[in-house]
Amino acid sequence: MKERILQLTGIQAFLAPWISVIKGEEVQKNVQALLKSYIYPLLSILLFIGIWHAGATYLFSKEATAKIEKARAERGDAGALEMQNCIISGDVSCQPNTLPSPAKVWDAYLSLLADHKIISAKKDAFDLKVAKTNEKRIAKGQDPITYTGRPSFVDQIKTSLKTVFAGFLLAAFIAIPIGIVIGLSTTLRTSFNWLIQILKPVSPVVWLLLVFMIVKTVMSDSDMDKSFMISFISVGLCSMWATLVNTSMGVSTVDKDFVNVAKVLKLSIGQNIFKVVLPSSLPMIFTGLRITLSVAWMVLIAIELLAQSPGLGSFVWEEFQNGASDSNAKIIVAMFVIGMIGFMLDRIMMVVQKMMSFNK
């Protein structure tokens, strides 16, 4: 099992050259493989960072020159000199606001981590302080006091993951059953095809507004977390179409041999669905789910941004509104974190998908 997972994730193929080189098997061939799978990707990363650094430096100097020239126009040469010194000294008040360099982004990343440590320490201290009070409140049947301070970057990631999984599960629970029913009947498929085709390309923003209209009314007097509800329902609705279409496609295109077997054996409808149709369409359903998860993650950021629900999306938006000296760098950090988490989710789904596909 462990070996199979290693193999499916591609970790085995990734580590194989190292192991062989250490063992001394076919050294030349494996060194070449190492070069190919490690050194070249590493070089491409360095190239990327190099171009980024050069670009950021150019933009920085352009913005700085503009600032100095503006100061010269307003206050003469003395003002220009003062501005120049101010920029060189690194004072927060006069830094040019432009694309941050890789070094600044790294600093921002470190400061976000430090910030997380401070906040979680505060949180722990708070929890310790209110532990006794909370016990009393629970005994009395009241809600415990919770920490309501500013969430750290890591907290935002956790919230985003929670939302995306809730949305993904919602999408799976809606799309798979409907997909099976629609796939089984040509009548249903043709009658609902227009609806699916029209709703599929609708933008996440519109879905959000639609869900907002409905949830606002339905939950007008509930004290559940409305922004979370809105964002995860919209994520689910945006992303479920891939699974719906793939499921109905998989169910409707079962191999003709299997259909004939089912007919000749006179299988009942239940047996037919669970023993023949579903197993043979599982690979397609999981392909659909993989697309759904990646769409859900992509859409989530935009929806969080709009719905004001906590998470990475609102983090990005708040940083942009904030306009502090390291805001831009923090946005770029968030960008990379979003990308890496998306990559990881896709990998996980790929493993599940491969495990589900049977070989004939």
Add this chain to the structure above:
Amino acid sequence: MAYLELKNVSKAYGTGKDRVEVLKDINLTIEEGEFVAIVGFTGSGKTTLINLINGLEFPDEGEVLLQGKPITGPGPDRGVVFQNYSLLPWLTVAQNIKLAIDEVYPSASKNEKKEMIEKYVGMVHLSHAIDKLPSELSGGMRQRVSVARALAMNPKMLLMDEPLSALDALTRGTLQEEIVNIWGEDRKTCLLITNDVDEGIVMADRIIPLNPGPEATLGPNFKVDLARPRVIAEINKNDTYKHLRNEILEYLIAVGASRSSQKTTQYELPDLKPVMPGRIKWGLRKKKEKLEYF
């Protein structure tokens, strides 16, 4: 009364210009307990013929009667062995056979079903592989499972659609014997479709050639009067066997020749130019790979 009767059966696919008459005026009677082989070229409509009998398709004209009643669909009275095994790849051997048993004996207890599965798996000598998946079996073993599944429905008639054509000659020989032995136990009515004349002679009581389609018709009957059990190594020297084999082959070749002389289709060869692989390589030229034998 004949067990199975086909009266003036015709079947066509497509409409309008694309309409192809696959079978035309097929007349066939099979008595109970008889083993009939239908021999024909590929593409002559053999599978269509068997689909008409197993109820997956229906004739355009004429009727297919089973014990005097027209066929309305597939039923447990006819077990089918498909050409490409058609086992469900996600179910084990036992589960594949259980599928058939569940449908025919829905009220049997768990143990009874288990016993039946073991009986049929044993019948095709696969007891050691009962919990394996089809992908872990060889072609011959898969076809055995397919035979066991057909038998598990306890059908009155066994329909086999080129069951052994995908197998190698040796496996084919042993499976032929096994199928005939199983058939010999309770003499079910059997219809074998094949493209191999020898296979027909070894297994069947009666051989009927199917003239190649479109508009395929059945040829004359050839009775096989060889004593059972027929072992291929022995009957190879038998004069009746040689005579019968030549007779059928000559008939098939004659029919095939007359058909192909009627054909006027001309095949246009595509105007292709070979694309030579060419790639610009930078830097040092790679050493040419040399074949070294010593």
